[in-house]
Amino acid sequence: MKEIAIGIDIGGTNTKFGLVDRAGNTFNEGFIKTHQYEKADDFVKDLAGELKKIISIQKGECTIKGIGIGAPNGNYYRGTIEFAPNLRWKGIVKLADLFKKYFDYPVILTNDADAAAIGEMIYGAAKDMKDFILVTLGTGLGCGFIANGEMIYGHDGFAGELGHTIVIPDGRQCGCGRKGCLEQYASATGIVKTVLEMLEYSYRDSKLKLLKKEDITSEEIFEAAKAGDKIALDAFDYTGKLLGMGLANAVAITSPEAIILFGGLSLAGDYIFNPTKKYMEEYLLNIYKNKVKIIPSALNDKNAAILGASAMVWKNL
């Protein structure tokens, strides 16, 4: 009988789910609106109902091996979501336990970037790798470190916050309360901040000046860069410079075979990959130069988060 994992990706707006086989084919995907639920209990109750529906469609044709959940501030050891700023549920939410009320399958929860890293290892660009780093460039900068073929969760389950290493002492104010964190520069939000600063201080013409400040997004910056807009190109260069610096420091710690870029800003392709590679090589210690690949995610974009979450089930078998 076909073996299937359930993948769940909890986001601030939507929670996506689906069934996934060992080869990474997804079935019966669906979603519910996360932000509609004031209480995590009600959220899990409705989500469990949806999952039971899609499981029943496959009934008799497959065995469910477990449930993998990727969530913001997810803690692998405790199966909890802890103080997630973008969710309505405050404090510590024992999410894995809530699921166990409805299912007998193993429930494995971790943060979304760690799930994406395991997804790359099971289905994606890191199938044969034992040492790599996955970096998600979205609203923030998320990160998962794999060393010796294992996820580095750390002592407390919260390892991998490369986005909160300080690259510019006393730099941009970060939501974490400190200043100069990498994610304030190298993320979809970061590049927008860079462009806004550049527009304020530059006399150069730019089609981005025609937009309202609040309408400038990383996608608009990408479009402008493709059209040769100098401010947009400079913003990608600066973003790649700081990302390259942050990655060079990470390489000095875990010496990975590759760094996989994932998420919204990584879709800008060469515009972000080229400066990141160039500056990372510049900042790297000699012994690491020309050894570390920077490659794009190989997960299907649409289902990447579901794939990542489901991958933990296979990894933990």
Next chain:
Amino acid sequence: MKEIAIGIDIGGTNTKFGLVDRAGNTFNEGFIKTHQYEKADDFVKDLAGELKKIISIQKGECTIKGIGIGAPNGNYYRGTIEFAPNLRWKGIVKLADLFKKYFDYPVILTNDADAAAIGEMIYGAAKDMKDFILVTLGTGLGCGFIANGEMIYGHDGFAGELGHTIVIPDGRQCGCGRKGCLEQYASATGIVKTVLEMLEYSYRDSKLKLLKKEDITSEEIFEAAKAGDKIALDAFDYTGKLLGMGLANAVAITSPEAIILFGGLSLAGDYIFNPTKKYMEEYLLNIYKNKVKIIPSALNDKNAAILGASAMVWKNL
């Protein structure tokens, strides 16, 4: 019969060796002068002769389980020393292979800081830890990262160069060719540089001003600090600040249970531990605050390097 590991610590000046039992008791220690040997072959030949002598003393009373070697720029995967700036042997030296000419035991080689980390895990302050960082504060800043109970060697065997993460962009010139590396500030050499800068720019009285520049060492600075010398105390504070910043970034990556400080500068005790703890906590992301211990090495100082090297034999059994 008693099981014994051979520990060898190769330094620029001396190479120390000894027999070590599983509990960390050392026997029959000795040394030869590393820098006397122009060729690695001759060095290994003489060292093998010395080792055979001490093995023969124990003959019939113990079984040798293997040889562990800690060396500057040692590579675990290849058993090589690669481009070590402080040794006379240039390029890549296949040291483990040279030993195999003389012995049938397993030979395990890694860099000195990694060996020290494994030493702490087998005999020392990290016996029950699965996630910790060992930092040696000597001439440079060496580092070993343990995650999931395993050494992070990285893809190429050169992981753990926290000393070469950049903490001050365009800061002090480092021997590696780049600028602002952590070890230029947080090491025995780094604190001397800090004091020399402070003496040059400060009108304050200091007993360190009575010394010739070339006579200022980290030990002299420690003595001055104990006597209440303000420049010496400021230098420890600044060293702890940069070390605290570097460690905070490392914690964000591997989220360790503890950081163990080892080597010359760590012997300054509270003078280095207190500012390092204070500033690390200041720089830490909220989720890590008040969770990570900074503790001294628990290895016997005199034999620490031999212990570290021998520990790899037990770890790899």
